[in-house]
Amino acid sequence: MIAKIFWFRPNLLMWTGFLLVFVCLPVVAGETVQSDEKIRVAVMNFENNTTQRFWEDNLGYAAADEFVTQLFETQQFSLVERAQIDSILAEQDFGQSGRLNQSQAAELGKLLGVQLILTGSITKFSIDTKSGGIRSFGVEYSEAESNLDVRLIDANTAEILFAGTGESKVRLGGIRIKGFNFRQDFDRGIAQEALRPAIQDVVNKIVANADAYAALEVPISPAKIVGSGQDGSIYIDRGENFSVTIGQRYQVKRVVDEIRDASGNLLDTITDIVGVVEVSRVLGQSSICTVIEGEATEGDALEPIP
Structure with a gap:
């Protein structure tokens, strides 16, 4: 009886180990693998579709950076480096980053090995500033208003899996050097602070569907x-x-x-x-x-x- 127990336990462990190795191996079929880790996302620069083109393309870059930060902080997403995205865009001659059709976005996703491509546009952005001060320094507060349109595209099928909007109106405050012109002088920190609540609104909606996105296959170029x-x-x-x-x-x-x-x-x-x-x-x-x-x-x- 003792001998049977002694030989049975190692055998059970051996089979358990075999099953674990088998289950954890990546499945390669049709040039795709199943991902059971963080959701891989590439965030494109946002288009600035505001009426007055406030800060031009810099505003779109700031929006993309803030999205990367907030998605990363959820600990559910793995983000592709900006330099890698720019390199692929230049190599494939896709044109200006952020301005991709669904087919191009899916192709980019395959080249980057991501499940999702996040694209979008800023449809409204304004900063209304009121200030006063002594000599060269002024105490001021500003009200920033922004609206965003965002899409998540499946890199395997080019299907739009999520389309949502984010809106915010936030009061900014602080001490600044007089003569700073918000419309002419771009400030990434101020831009991201102004956009942050609208982006957080969208990120919360995306996170709510994270389980469904995690089940997507990771395309292979x-x-x-x-x-x-x-x-x-x-x-x-x-x-x-x-x-x-x-x-x-x-x-x-x-x-x-x-x-x-x-x-x-x-x-x-x-x-x-x-x-x-x-x-x-x-x-x-x-x-x-x-x-x-x-x-x-x-x-x-x-x-x-x-």
């Missing part, structure tokens, strides 16, 4: 050809980290044309299938392939063949 060998072999950016296996085949997709609007912003790309490659060797984060049909060159995208 398409596999790409990153180089070639002297023997004509092709190198791709997928390996053991994506469960690639020897013999796996990919269609080679190449951009053959682009569609742009009157301002030159990229709307869509037209791709053709130009070849097929087969994996001959799998490494940690890359694989070596052989071209078995058509052609393939560095920069071409790859789509797994089931």
